[in-house]
Amino acid sequence: MQPTLLQRVAAGEPAAVGECIDRYGGLIWSLARKLVGANADAEDAVQEVFIDLWRSADRFDPNVASEPTFVAMIARRRLIDSKRRRTRRPDQGQSIPVEDVDVPSGEQESGAAERAEEASRAAAAIRELRPEQQEILRLSVYEGWSHQRIADHLQVPLGTVKTHVRRGLIRVRELIQRGSTVIVDPQVIP
Amino acid sequence: MNAFLTTDERLMQLLADKATEGLSGSQHDELDQAMIAHPRIARDELELAAAAVTLAMMGDNEEKLPQRMRTKLCSDASHFVAERWGTANAGTATVNLVNESKTAARRIGRTGWLAAAASILLAVVGWWRGMAPTRVESIDVQYQQFVQRATDMVQAPWLPKVDDYRGVSGKVVWSDAEQAGYMVLSGLPANTGRRQYQLWIVDPQRDAHPVDGGVFDVPASTGPITIPMQPRLRVRHPTVFAITLEKEGGVVVSGGPLLVVASIDR
Incomplete structure (x- = not known):
């Protein structure tokens, strides 16, 4: 089996470090814009994510998750930390210039198939959730809303939001990794 | 709501919170304790689930990297x-x-x-x-242009912090708007062996950790040198510039000591 990009980074192949930018740049940039916002902080955060990703390459295990999922996890973790850190201090923010030009690349396309497969499995798992769980997961995970904001928006107790997020994520993980170790939340068992 | 959750549920709630909102310091401590009792549960279980959900919901709506x-x-x-x-x-x-x-x-x-x-x-x-230092006379024009152009320019003198660098003088000039500046240094000993000087920029409004300002060499028997600064990460209002001597290529976290420091009074 061919080594994945992160495995090549972990193995000490310098060229693989740069290739990560074109394969995962769009994904990480999109996540940063969602979770951190359209300001200069997003740029700093993306740089931090990539450095973290390169350093964490040796922790990627293809038996546990696909490489795009691992990358998204590292990115989300760093972006959430970044968002928490930055919301603790006042910040006027600064707009990102819009003159930048997109740069398509073959690397981005070559990672698309693997990402699509993982996304397809996750999407199937999400469809098995109840509609209210799907909505809360979307707001929390994808839109990056705080639990409190979701509770206020949907006019439900904060505890209800937290429970839906917890059970929803556990269920998705179970459905994706059916056949491997399953996390059991007692409240999910009928 | 903690009082209404079982121990197992509380652990999973912490993992879910970690995957979606992040945890406070005390919550991290609580998670560390809870994980000890559940060695079969991976700490990143729900973070991976959240990542998969993200990929699914993002679909084809991925932006291009500028x-x-x-x-x-x-x-x-x-x-x-x-x-x-x-x-x-x-x-x-x-x-x-x-x-x-x-x-x-x-x-x-x-x-x-x-x-x-x-x-x-x-x-x-x-x-x-590394950032190649240029003799004052060869970069003087750019430096002078910067000084005249940067209306928000701040400056501070370099102050030695260790005995071996008592002979160092000069100043740092910086513009928040341009996110750039110059170091003017005299008497900084040449770096020898596989060592390079590294610049650090402290911006308390940005982060508790200093920003890596890059590495540079100082040749032997040189006069005053002027070195342009353009940190890779954005800094807002830096208050301290510091120089350390590190291994070639620089380090991510410096063990010090700080050799010379320039503090800007804002």
């Missing part, structure tokens, strides 16, 4: 490679990016591409070789 951002990352890649595997490999990280971007050249036009390529090349050279 060219300017990509150039910055290329510079970071070179720096990372130099630090991890030595400076001789630093150029390799971005060579492939330059070669494979023929499509980009067609899209943004010859002038734009040349500018982009030049930026990448400068970035690679900048981090591969």
Whole structure:
């Protein structure tokens, strides 16, 4: 089996470090814009994510998750930390210039198939959730809303939001990794 | 709501919170304790689930990485490679990016591409070789232009912090608006062996940790030197500039000591 990009980074192949930018740049940039916002902080955060990703390459295990999922996890973790850190201090923010030009690349396309497969499995798992769980997961995970904001928006107790997020994520993980170790939340068992 | 959750549920709630909102310091401590009792549960179980959900919901709505951002990352890649595997490999990280971007050249036009390529090349050279100091007379024009142009310029004198550097003098000038500045240094001993000087920029409004300002060499028997500063990460209102002597290529976290420091009174 061919080594994945992160495995090549972990193995000490310098060229693989740069290739990560074109394969995962769009994904990480999109996540940063969602979770951190359209300001200069997003740029700093993306740089931090990539450095973290390169350093964490040796922790990627293809038996546990696909490489795009691992990358998204590292990115989300760093972006959430970044968002928490930055919301603790006042910040006027600064707009990102819009003159930048997109740069398509073959690397981005070559990672698309693997990402699509993982996304397809996750999407199937999400469809098995109840509609209210799907909505809360979307707001929390994808839109990056705080639990409190979701509770206020949907006019439900904060505890209800937290429970839906917890059970929803556990269920998705179970459905994706059916056949491997399953996390059991007692409240999910009928 | 903790009082209404079982121990297992509380652990999973902490993992779910970690995956979606992040945890406070005390919650991290609580999670550490809870994980001890559940060695079979991976700490990143629900973070991976959240990542998969993200990929599913993002679908084809992925934005393209802006060219300017990509150039910055290329510079970071070179720096990372130099630090991890030595400076001789630093150029390799971005060579492939330059070669494979023929499509980009067609899209943004010859002038734009040349500018982009030049930026990448400068970035690679900048981090591969370190910031090359230039004698005052050769960079004087650019420096003077900066001083005249930067209406928000702040400055501070370099102050030695260790005995061996008592002879160092000069100043640092900086513009928040330009995100750039210059170090003017006299009496800084030449770096020898596989060691390089490294600049650190402290911006309390940005982060508790100093920003890496890059590495540079000081040749032997040189007069005053002027070194341009353009940190890779954005800094807002830096208050302290400091120089350490590190291994070639620089380090991510310095063990010090601080050799000379310039503090800006804001």
